Amino acid sequence: MFAAIMMVFGGVMAIFEGITAIAKDDVLVTTRNYAYQFNLTSWGWIHLILGVLVVLAGLALFTGALWARIVGIFLAGLAMIANFMWLPYYPFWATVLIAIDAFVIWALCVGTSRESRVA
Numbered sequence: 001m002f003a004a005i006m007m008v009f010g011g012v013m014a015i016f017e018g019i020t021a022i023a024k025d026d027v028l029v030t031t032r033n034y035a036y037q038f039n040l041t042s043w044g045w046i047h048l049i050l051g052v053l054v055v056l057a058g059l060a061l062f063t064g065a066l067w068a069r070i071v072g073i074f075l076a077g078l079a080m081i082a083n084f085m086w087l088p089y090y091p092f093w094a095t096v097l098i099a100i101d102a103f104v105i106w107a108l109c110v111g112t113s114r115e116s117r118v119a
Helices: 002-023 040-061 066-085 091-110
Strands: none
Touching (some): 002 066
16 A cells, blocks of 8 residues: 555656656756757656656555556556656656655565464
8 A cells, every 4th residue: 555655656757756857947957068968858758658667556556456566566666666766857856756766665574464473
């Protein structure tokens, strides 16, 4: 449940990130001499599409299906990489989303325990 909620949240934030980069790419400041310099409009589309996929995967996680967990881990990993490469444009936002994606991957890999443990 935690991973699903965090994926939906992270996906919505990525969608906002993408819309910002597409509509108002002059709002974002680019850092000079960064190894990963790309066109902001292209990154906007990447974040928008990835954000939609992450939201859909997060919603699929509510079903509890194994395939949704596997897809969720894969998409959260892609989102982490995309946000790492987004660091020169909006460092704080990218760092927060990297942390959220790390928690999502952790939660999906740990799994759920249906058994009650007695200490």
